[in-house]
Amino acid sequence: MREVAIIGIGMMKWGELWEKSIRDLCVEAALNCLKDAGTDRVDSITVGTMSSGLFTGQEHLASIVPDYLGTKNAPAMRVESACASGGLAVKSGFMEVASGLSDFVLAVGVEKMTDVSGGEATYALATAADQEWEGFHGVTFPGLYAMMALAHMEKYGTTREQLADVAVKNHFNGSMNSHAQFPMKVTREQVMNSVMVADPIRILDCSPITDGAAAVLLTTVEEAQKITNHPLTVISGIGHATDTIALSQRSDLYSLKAVEIATERALKMAGKTIENIDFAEVHDCFTIAEIMVMEAMGVVKPGQGGPATSDGFSSLEGSFPINPSGGLKSKGHPVGATGVAQIVEAVNQLRGLSENRQIKNAKTALTQNMGGSGGSSVVHILEVK
Amino acid sequence: MQVPRFWREIPKRYRLEAGKCSKCGYIAFPQRLICPECGAKEFDKMNLAGKGKLATYTIIRVAPEGFGDQVPYAVGVIELDEGIRTMAQITDCDPETLKIGDRLVSKFRRINEEGKTGAIMYGYKFVPDVGI
Numbered sequence: 001m002r003e004v005a006i007i008g009i010g011m012m013k014w015g016e017l018w019e020k021s022i023r024d025l026c027v028e029a030a031l032n033c034l035k036d037a038g039t040d041r042v043d044s045i046t047v048g049t050m051s052s053g054l055f056t057g058q059e060h061l062a063s064i065v066p067d068y069l070g071t072k073n074a075p076a077m078r079v080e081s082a083c084a085s086g087g088l089a090v091k092s093g094f095m096e097v098a099s100g101l102s103d104f105v106l107a108v109g110v111e112k113m114t115d116v117s118g119g120e121a122t123y124a125l126a127t128a129a130d131q132e133w134e135g136f137h138g139v140t141f142p143g144l145y146a147m148m149a150l151a152h153m154e155k156y157g158t159t160r161e162q163l164a165d166v167a168v169k170n171h172f173n174g175s176m177n178s179h180a181q182f183p184m185k186v187t188r189e190q191v192m193n194s195v196m197v198a199d200p201i202r203i204l205d206c207s208p209i210t211d212g213a214a215a216v217l218l219t220t221v222e223e224a225q226k227i228t229n230h231p232l233t234v235i236s237g238i239g240h241a242t243d244t245i246a247l248s249q250r251s252d253l254y255s256l257k258a259v260e261i262a263t264e265r266a267l268k269m270a271g272k273t274i275e276n277i278d279f280a281e282v283h284d285c286f287t288i289a290e291i292m293v294m295e296a297m298g299v300v301k302p303g304q305g306g307p308a309t310s311d312g313f314s315s316l317e318g319s320f321p322i323n324p325s326g327g328l329k330s331k332g333h334p335v336g337a338t339g340v341a342q343i344v345e346a347v348n349q350l351r352g353l354s355e356n357r358q359i360k361n362a363k364t365a366l367t368q369n370m371g372g373s374g375g376s377s378v379v380h381i382l383e384v385k
Numbered sequence: 386m387q388v389p390r391f392w393r394e395i396p397k398r399y400r401l402e403a404g405k406c407s408k409c410g411y412i413a414f415p416q417r418l419i420c421p422e423c424g425a426k427e428f429d430k431m432n433l434a435g436k437g438k439l440a441t442y443t444i445i446r447v448a449p450e451g452f453g454d455q456v457p458y459a460v461g462v463i464e465l466d467e468g469i470r471t472m473a474q475i476t477d478c479d480p481e482t483l484k485i486g487d488r489l490v491s492k493f494r495r496i497n498e499e500g501k502t503g504a505i506m507y508g509y510k511f512v513p514d515v516g517i
Binding site for chain 2: 137
């Protein structure tokens with residue numbers, strides 16, 4: 001297997017981008033990425049999107065992206081694993097480069113979510129759950145995470161304040177990210193007094209509905225060294241795992257098995273332990289998710305995610321910074337783009353270019369992307385050489 | 386939801402029909418073709434009793450399309466007496482008074498109406514078990 005480097009990263013300010021179509025978003029992220037890479041060579045494209053069909057009525061992005069990017073006739077494929085589609089697009093690109101099938105692969109993640117009403121968006125997102133045995137009963141995504149939150153509170157004594165502190169931390173980080181959709185700071189009181197969505201999850205516990213895209217360019221280390229002026233960043237580990245689609249069928253209701261297994265696999269491939277990781281970008285689609293992901297990754301012991309967050313363990317200055325970008329909470333969550341944007345942030349940090357939110361001496365990063373209520377997860381480990 | 390998609394699940398939705406692995410006894414609800422525990426492909430049909438206790442729940446206040454007229458409504462994971470879990474709405478009670486561990490029993494109820502075809506979909510909801 002060939003060693004794979006990331007030589008280009010690109011995205012744009014995320015938000016409600018009414019003037020931009022799904023194809024505009026893909027092309028803008030891709031062009032920013034190619035400019036950053038210093039090459040426009042694209043041999044192949046992977047596109048991650050959860051549900052361009054339900055959100056925009058448009059499938060077949062595997063034709064639209066190469067077409068509008070001006071790379072006519074280039075091979076492209078769309079991959080999907082709900083909210084982990086972006087991470088899967090990067091993994092797919094990695095496989096193409098590592099296998100020798102292509103030398104330069106562009107991985108794009110996108111979701112255009114505001115072309116539909118809030119109710120339609122809620123429905124589209126709910127299709128990442130078990131439609132026959134969860135969606136049928138009127139369960140929403142906040143509802144699924146709310147049920148996990150209550151189970152976690154019951155099992156470990158996790159508090160409402162600890163959930164709020166995840167949002168406070170991530171919005172603080174996001175306030176320094178020019179790409180973030182909601183770059184405002186929030187207080188614990190604001191989170192705890194915000195509108196209830198699905199008890200005990202309030203609106204400020206939820207990641208937002210977002211339009212956005214992100215792209216990374218992957219190539220071999222050999223090619224990267226010929227082109228890039230940036231510090232060489234490589235993908236040294238990938239872990240990918242799944243769990244039951246329905247929450248009720250899991251072995252328990254307060255842990256994320258797919259995240260645990262994906263992390264173990266990624267660390268094993270990279271020849272590392274979690275102690276060797278300097279920081280992580282994780283899938284905080286809801287505040288409880290970040291707490292459960294910390295525990296699943298082995299960053300803290302089960303039940304310690306909440307107290308550790310409130311103690312500042314995962315802050316920018318803490319012993320294990322999590323979501324320096326602001327996470328899904330503040331940066332936004334265009335579902336298919338999120339996994340790619342996590343890589344964008346990790347590379348930017350490893351290059352030392354993250355300005356006010358730069359983590360000191362960051363050499364090894366972990367990104368964790370998750371589909372549905374934990375039915376799939378993709379983990380990447382990145383290192384700067 | 387188009388009618389055939391609803392109709393094909395009626396045995397499960399109306400009668401809580403499950404499959405019991407003839408090799409290891411694993412109960413699959415909904416039914417499966419392969420036992421996730423032992424890999425066997427033979428199942429004996431059984432009906433669940435529809436009784437159990439609340440494992441976790443939430444109160445939905447922002448509903449997806451088609452459920453807006455029902456908010457606020459409770460949904461929960463129910464641990465059935467047969468040792469398996471399922472998810473359903475919890476009704477006939479003030480959702481604010483629910484507690485993990487509450488005894489519940491299933492009832493046949495109207496779940497939703499499909500917007501385009503107007504088909505009414507029925508299935509199970511759970512209610513507090515008051516011994517009736």
